[in-house]
Amino acid sequence: MHHRLAVVVQTPAHSGLSGPLTYQSPEALPPGTLVRVPLGKRETLGVVWPVDESALDAGGVTERPVGGVLTGLAPLGPAWMRLVSFAARYYQRSLGEVALAALPPQLRELGPEQLARRLKRPIAQAPDAPGESPVGLALTPEQAEVCAQIEQHSGPFLLFGATGSGKTEVYLHTVQALLTRDPSAQVLIMVPEINLTPQLEQRFQARFAPRWGAQAVVSMHSGMTPAQRLKSWLAAHSGQARMVLGTRMAVFASMPGLRLIIVDEEHDPSYKQQEGARYSARDLAVYRAQQEGAKVVLGSATPSLESWHHSRPAADGGRYQRLLMPTRVGAAADAGLPRVRRVDMNRQGKGTVFSPPLVAAMRERVARGEQVMVFLNRRGYAPVLHCNDCGWKSECPHCSAYRVFHKTDRTLRCHHCGFTQAVPRACPDCGNLDIAPLGRGTEQLEEQLAELMSETLRPDGQPARIARIDADSTKAKGALESQLAQVHDGEVDVLVGTQMIAKGHDFRRVTLVAAINPDGALFSSDFRAPERLFALLMQAAGRAGRDAAFVSAQKSEGEMWVQTFYPTHPLFEALKTHDYPAFAQAQLSEREQAGMPPFSFQALVRAEARSQAVAQGFLNSASAAGATLDGADQVFRFSAVPMTIQRVANIERAQMLIESPSRAALQRFLAQWQAVLHATRAAPEHKGLIRWAVDVDPLAI
Incomplete structure (x- = not known):
């Protein structure tokens, strides 16, 4: 007797085949079973889907037999299949496209025999008897109150905490309480960027490995090898991994014991997938927690306006519970958040990149042994190369965009299609030898800072050291980690970079952060541009003066300098007072009048x-x-x-x-x-x- 099965496979997005296909099997297989099935001329991985056999329609096509069953692997759970079904339906993609993309690439390639061999490999066992309970930092009254609220209520929660207020310690404490209470519970901790995962993983390993073993914490992100991703996925699917740390893809991790989801920096655009199924991992995390009876905590110093709107009082229609942590940990009450200074660039000389007051402040900080961070959200040396005589600009022949001038390797590079050419010796149109860069990128700032700081000495008498971190300087494997380590070890005095350096990093010696030319987003046609700019500047400001003991010993203070042609703009007014609620209220009022999200x-x-x-x-x-x-x-x-x-x-x-x-x-x-x-x-x-x-x-x- 043959059983007819509904099997979801990765069909092309435009094939019109959005649902399961029908196959025959000599045995009945439970939903969630992974199988190898023929599709066209090839064999592919499929997932048996919960469709009643009587409802299957062959559509006049000969039903082909299942090629093999991946035994030894427990079926994917009903909650996981509901999550995939919802994501496919809501984001208008085929079921197979979402389901198969949610599985590790290596698993999609393995046959039954190969998987059986893979599952025979020895797995690090958890300790027979749990070790000592991990000891965390003493909680501040604010942190203790937030932890108590999460314990007592069901959420969803929006944790609105100032940069440096100790949100990570709240996460650690909440996870510890849950795992101690429930021996089968699993926790998903999500971060927006790959480069933030290792440092968070270190903190979780240090806290939890002594009690639950090193295998209790696994990571999931696209920077891992296929073998590493499969190993982490299997550990989560089997329930062996108690904590999964990952980027947006981790929202689809198979976790049968999921009881808590934490979405750190929930406002970050990186949680939105920009290719294929364009899902929002943050929104799916809220949905998944609701479906599985788990709690979800969204954390940010600058929440997305959607989440802020959802966390208004319940009487006004709010759906999230807002938790507040406005005070920095360990900082004096009167010097907690960095002071914001605005430099009016209209009063500076034409073409000024670094205003004299900012240069003086940077030299002073470096001479005292403090670190400075300079932030410009444009990599390369200059956005465009141009000819003054004929007006030629370095346009990309394949895109409606300019190729960016990179001075380090003397190339013109398109950041959209990747087309790269050597810099021409003369203007390609008129032959003029005097072609020049127009605009500025991080490479140019690094070069100018080296000149400006050339006579500035560190306390040990050595010259100031400048470093740059952006997508170009961190291409090599391990480059980002080694560069960040140099900053942490005090080997860098002035760090120049794009938004990569503005988020999440805990640089203890940075006391001054400078934002160069952030004005472009103030008048963008994209209504979300001011929200993104404010979040980025608040995040960047949060890197300054994080170590209260260091700042106190230096008799210094954390500062954020903003060089702008619009110093009185409401966005900068709110930034000066670190008043996110005022900024959010103004933005939401404008959006409501214009009928923009979250009001449409x-x-x-x-x-x-x-x-x-x-x-x-x-x-x-x-x-x-x-x-x-x-x-x-x-x-x-x-x-x-x-x-x-x-x-x-x-x-x-x-x-x-x-x-x-x-x-x-x-x-x-x-x-x-x-x-x-x-x-x-x-x-x-x-x-x-x-x-x-x-x-x-x-x-x-």
Whole structure:
């Protein structure tokens, strides 16, 4: 007797096959079982899905047999399958695309025999008897109150804590209390960036390995090898790993004993996947906790406006419980947060990069043995190379963007398609030998600082040392870790970098942080740009004066310098007083008046084609065809427009914004519209269309 099974496989996004396929098996297999099945001319991994056998429709196609069963591995749980189903439905992707992408790459390649061999490898065992209870730092009254609130209530929680207020210690204490109380509980701790995972892992290992063993803490992120990712996944799936630390992909980790999710720096845009299934790991974490009866804690010094809005009083419709930690740990009450100074660049000489007062302050700090951090969110030497005679600029021939001048290797490099060429000796258009950089990047700041600080000596009589950390300086494996270690060890006096250095790092000797030219985001067409800028500047400011003992011994104070042409802008006024609530209130008021999220709900449909006309034509035709769908009158569809960078790697890109005051109405429309998009693509006039994708709750427009 043969049993018919519904199996989810990774079907192409535009194949129109969004649900499970039907296969035959000599034995009944429980939902969640991993199997190898034929798909076309190849064999692939699939997941048996919970669909009643009587509801399966062969559709006139001969049902093929299952190729093999990955025995020895417990089936994926019902909660995991519900999470995947919800994510696929909400973010408008195929079920198989989400389910299979959530599994480790190496697992997708293994057959039953290979997996059996892999599972036979010895696994480090947990200690027979748990060791001594880990001892953490003594909690401040603020931290103790927050821990008590998390213990007593069900959440979801938004932990709004100033930078340096000790949010990590709250996480550690809450995890420890849970694991001590429940021997089978598992915890998921999420961070936005890969480079923040190792330092957090060290703190968790130091705290918990003595009692629960080194194997109790595992990491999951894309910087790991396939073998490492599989090992961590198997440890979490078996329940052996008590704590999983990871980036956004970890939200899909199979954790049968999940009881607590912590999302650190919850406002960070990195939690939104920008390719394939464009899911928000933060939002899925809240959904997953709700479904599995777990608690979820979202932590940030500058919460996303959506989370801040959700944490308003319950009487006003709030859904999250807001927890407050406004005071820095160990800092004197009157000198807790860094002082913010604004430099009016309108009063500086034309072309000034570092104002004289800022240079004097940096020299003073270095001479005292303190560290300085200079932040500019643009890597390379200059954004563009140009010719004064004819107006030539270093445009990328494949993209509607400029190639960035990198002085260290004398190249022009496109940061969108990667096209790289050596810097020309003369202007390619007119032959002028005097071509010059326009604008500034981190390489140029590093070079200028070396000149400005050349005569400044450290307390030991050695010259000041400058270092740069950005995506270019950290390409080599292990480069970021070694550079961060140099900063921590005091071998660097002035650190220049992009947003990579502004988040999460605990530099104990940094007392001055300077933001160079942050004005671009103040007048961006993207309504979220001010929110991102404020969060970034607050995060950067939080790197200054974190070690109260060091600051006190130096008779110094933490400072944040902002060089701007708009010193009286409300954003900088709020930054000066570290008043996130005032900034959030002003932004939410503007958004409510304009009908922007979180007071409305959006989706972007992007199309890529050989020509801009085809890309826009496809979107406009699909929009017109969708006008007859049920509930279309509750959804507003804007006209298609080119994307900001409209051409990348010779592919034209267009987008269409879809908006509704009702999340449910938007979801109903998008679900019906999928068939319309597939049908529209098949029309002959849209030949040349390469791909299209729906982005629900987009972060950048």
